[in-house]
Amino acid sequence: xxxxxxxxxxxxxxxxxxxxxxxxxxxxxxxxxxxxxxxxxxxxxxxxxxxxxxxxxxxxxxxxxxxxxxxxxxxxxxxxxxxxxxxxxxxxxxxxxxxxxxxxxxxxxxxxxxxxxxxxxxxxxxxxxxxxxxxxxxxxxxxxxxxxxxxxxxxxxxxxxxxxxxxxxxxxxxxxxxxxxxxxxxxxxxxxxxxxxxxxxxxxxxxxxxxxxxxxxxxxxxxxxxxxxxxxxxxxxxxxxxxxxxxxxxxxxxxxxxxxxxxxxxxxxxxxxxxxxxxxxxxxxxxxxxxxxxxxx
Ligand SMILES: [Mn+2]
Numbered sequence: 001x002x003x004x005x006x007x008x009x010x011x012x013x014x015x016x017x018x019x020x021x022x023x024x025x026x027x028x029x030x031x032x033x034x035x036x037x038x039x040x041x042x043x044x045x046x047x048x049x050x051x052x053x054x055x056x057x058x059x060x061x062x063x064x065x066x067x068x069x070x071x072x073x074x075x076x077x078x079x080x081x082x083x084x085x086x087x088x089x090x091x092x093x094x095x096x097x098x099x100x101x102x103x104x105x106x107x108x109x110x111x112x113x114x115x116x117x118x119x120x121x122x123x124x125x126x127x128x129x130x131x132x133x134x135x136x137x138x139x140x141x142x143x144x145x146x147x148x149x150x151x152x153x154x155x156x157x158x159x160x161x162x163x164x165x166x167x168x169x170x171x172x173x174x175x176x177x178x179x180x181x182x183x184x185x186x187x188x189x190x191x192x193x194x195x196x197x198x199x200x201x202x203x204x205x206x207x208x209x210x211x212x213x214x215x216x217x218x219x220x221x222x223x224x225x226x227x228x229x230x231x232x233x234x235x236x237x238x239x240x241x242x243x244x245x246x247x248x249x250x251x252x253x254x255x256x257x258x259x260x261x262x263x264x265x266x267x268x269x270x271x272x273x274x275x276x277x278x279x280x281x282x283x284x285x286x287x288x289x290x291x292x293x294x295x296x297x
Contacts, residue, residue: 008034012052014077016287018059023074030073030290031101034080035094035113035120039087040154044236046270051080051111053271054286057279061287070290076106081120083113087153091120098124098263107293109286112267114236115143115155118221121265122162125219133217133262134168134210135159136255138226138248140197140239142177144184155268163188168214172251173197173226173243197241201228206247207254218255220264220289222248224282234278235268249288256296264289 006017014022015032025031034055038048055077063071078100081093094110098121101108110121118135125133137143137159144163148156163169163184168191175197185192195208210218224232228242243251255261266289269282 008077009079012077012080013055013059015055015058015075016061016063016071019061019063020071020075023076025076025100025106026104028074028076028104028106030070030075030109031104031106032075032077033094033097033101033108033110034077035083035110035117036080037083037090037113037117040114040116040148040151040156041236042148042156044270046272047112047114047236047268049271050113050269050282053279054111054266054269054282057276057283058287060280061283065287065291068291068294070287070294073294075290087116091123091153094120095124095127099128102128102130107261108263109290110265111286112265112269115139115158115223115267116153117267118265119153119158119161121263122165122167122219125263126165130217130262132215133219134170134215135162135219135221136170136172137221137223138172138243138251139174139223140176140225140242141223141237142171142174142181142185144177144181146180160184163192168193170194170210170214172208173200175241176239197243200247201241201243204247206250208251210255210258214259216259217262218259219262220252220255222264222266222285223268224266225268232269232278232281234270234272234275236270249292252289253292253296256292261293261296
């Protein structure tokens with residue numbers, strides 16, 4: 001791809017393409033991976049439109065994020081992952097894109113799409129030879145069901161698929177889960193850690209301490225419904241009582257101070273016609289997380 005190319009694919013502008021020249025794949029610290037996958041919607045739809053909306057909104061960002069300029073590290077936007085076909089095929093495609101990022105020496109930054117996408121990213125990290133890592137998840141929902149509506153690749157089961165791989169998990173901001181998920185948490189004591197919204201939000205908790213035995217490398221997944229619907233109403237299954245904007249950034253930063261971030265994603269944004277503010281919020285969230293990574297490397 002030409003280094004001056006501002007389009008990852010027709011209809012898909014590159015991240016921050018208005019401000020920066022896109023970095024070559026092997027010269028970028030971040031590989032933005034658009035994944036317009038929307039299959040197992042349980043309530044409101046639209047998350048398949050999110051990657052394009054976020055990339056478009058990124059053209060309105062400032063390169064200075066208020067503290068540093070993460071764009072200096074190089075950002076490359078891959079073409080969107082092909083999401084037609086059976087679920088396992090899509091997971092394989094996402095894994096291949098993630099592996100390409102890692103093998104280019106970059107950090108994958110996946111833009112969903114539904115939360116199932118995160119399973120593909122985790123499979124890609126494993127395929128690239130990264131085994132000893134944990135996942136920190138911001139979410140309203142535990143996503144720990146064995147299957148949902150008969151589908152083990154549902155967005156409501158994504159964290160169970162990851163736990164099944166033996167990956168340690170730390171959940172933040174959960175406030176909607178079922179009895180089965182509470183049992184799965186109990187069965188995986190020592191592997192699944194959590195601080196739920198009813199602890200973090202009323203307590204205004206802005207930092208957490210990871211357990212000593214939590215892996216040194218961390219992948220961070222943000223389901224935007226983990227934030228309060230006053231910040232992100234643009235999501236399929238909103239739940240009141242979520243994390244604040246600054247609280248989310250602070251929690252991410254507290255993890256980045258303690259561990260090495262090896263990638264992150266932003267999932268489940270669902271653009272709302274006429275409300276471009278939320279597309280911009282999602283783009284800014286992605287860029288702010290890049291900035292935190294930059295300042296804590
Ligand atoms: Mn989720």
